[in-house]
Amino acid sequence: MNVLIIGAHGQVGKHVVEKVKDYGHNPVAMVRDTDQVPYFEERNVQTVLADLQGDFRHAFYGIDAVIFAAGSGPHTGADKTIIIDQEAAIKSMELAKEFGIKRYVMLSAIAADRPEIGPSALKHYLYAKGRADEYLRHTDLDYTIVRPGGLTNDAGNGKVYASETINQRGTIPREDVASVLAHVLTVPHLEGKSFDLLSGDQKIEEVFAK
Amino acid sequence: MNVLIIGAHGQVGKHVVEKVKDYGHNPVAMVRDTDQVPYFEERNVQTVLADLQGDFRHAFYGIDAVIFAAGSGPHTGADKTIIIDQEAAIKSMELAKEFGIKRYVMLSAIAADRPEIGPSALKHYLYAKGRADEYLRHTDLDYTIVRPGGLTNDAGNGKVYASETINQRGTIPREDVASVLAHVLTVPHLEGKSFDLLSGDQKIEEVFAK
Numbered sequence: 537m538n539v540l541i542i543g544a545h546g547q548v549g550k551h552v553v554e555k556v557k558d559y560g561h562n563p564v565a566m567v568r569d570t571d572q573v574p575y576f577e578e579r580n581v582q583t584v585l586a587d588l589q590g591d592f593r594h595a596f597y598g599i600d601a602v603i604f605a606a607g608s609g610p611h612t613g614a615d616k617t618i619i620i621d622q623e624a625a626i627k628s629m630e631l632a633k634e635f636g637i638k639r640y641v642m643l644s645a646i647a648a649d650r651p652e653i654g655p656s657a658l659k660h661y662l663y664a665k666g667r668a669d670e671y672l673r674h675t676d677l678d679y680t681i682v683r684p685g686g687l688t689n690d691a692g693n694g695k696v697y698a699s700e701t702i703n704q705r706g707t708i709p710r711e712d713v714a715s716v717l718a719h720v721l722t723v724p725h726l727e728g729k730s731f732d733l734l735s736g737d738q739k740i741e742e743v744f745a746k
Numbered sequence: 747m748n749v750l751i752i753g754a755h756g757q758v759g760k761h762v763v764e765k766v767k768d769y770g771h772n773p774v775a776m777v778r779d780t781d782q783v784p785y786f787e788e789r790n791v792q793t794v795l796a797d798l799q800g801d802f803r804h805a806f807y808g809i810d811a812v813i814f815a816a817g818s819g820p821h822t823g824a825d826k827t828i829i830i831d832q833e834a835a836i837k838s839m840e841l842a843k844e845f846g847i848k849r850y851v852m853l854s855a856i857a858a859d860r861p862e863i864g865p866s867a868l869k870h871y872l873y874a875k876g877r878a879d880e881y882l883r884h885t886d887l888d889y890t891i892v893r894p895g896g897l898t899n900d901a902g903n904g905k906v907y908a909s910e911t912i913n914q915r916g917t918i919p920r921e922d923v924a925s926v927l928a929h930v931l932t933v934p935h936l937e938g939k940s941f942d943l944l945s946g947d948q949k950i951e952e953v954f955a956k
Contacts, residue, residue: 613824614870615869619870659829667832
């Protein structure tokens, strides 16, 4: 399975590429700059050069599933939040539909479905992520929306807690988020599902077995 | 007809209040701050205090039609663009639906349906406006979306040019935009329509007679 990873050179994206490989799929790293290519070539990972702010339809040829892990991040300008996190995400869904790609996994953020409870500095970011997520829910793609809590750079331990709504603050290593994104790709009963995600005490495979 | 004017104290909004009155309707000016109330009281205009960033559902009681003329403007922070121009607009559509209000007139912006052709400094703004407009088109409200070109403070002369798509740059006085917003309220064949708008050489009533 060829898995297009949008935002492959990002902090989560790099882990996603590795995890997708670990799960036995073929990652295709979508990157913006030519100087991001060697990083993936050294790791024997196929790349496709494409700019989310331009026309990136050529990236979808031959792709079987999409993981959207791009993010302007909550700390860049809010104009980029609209352009990347919301609009480029929506455009990628439209392209997936157009190319007949069914499986689409979205890296969202905890509380993106409840922006009003978010801290005011993040509210616009949560609205934009939430708007993209809502758009995805109204497509006929086989989507899974993963909404992690605060991201850390700790090494992952493969143990998480997932629930439709988690009403507590918490964190999770980027590596574990990446493992979940890669794992859910091939869990059919998670199609059409959205969930919050934090570090926990149960193995990823067990958490999503039910 | 009680017409809720969202953003009544704005530069276009103040004109809208006057024009709605001129057309024989009863404007209800939705304003955020108590110190914006005297301006309308002096003009015998009913006000309702409500914050677009909070819960503003109480503003919809007894309302027959909505004109959304609020705008954070393209020059405020882009976080407000998401929160006001996009999300508060969408919320107001949901409230109109909930209260059984059918008629909804949106003040949009030229090229909001084609953000990719907009200048890069305005792109995020056009995306947000366009996203709200698209949401409106997917409701079952009797909407009209008005997309004026560059707004000026010149006195209006009541003459405009309107077309589904206008492929030229141009301006229009805020007063004339307000006249159009008030006029289209009672033009049934404009329900479900969107159009670009510039100054022109034909009277508003004639332009929209066909």
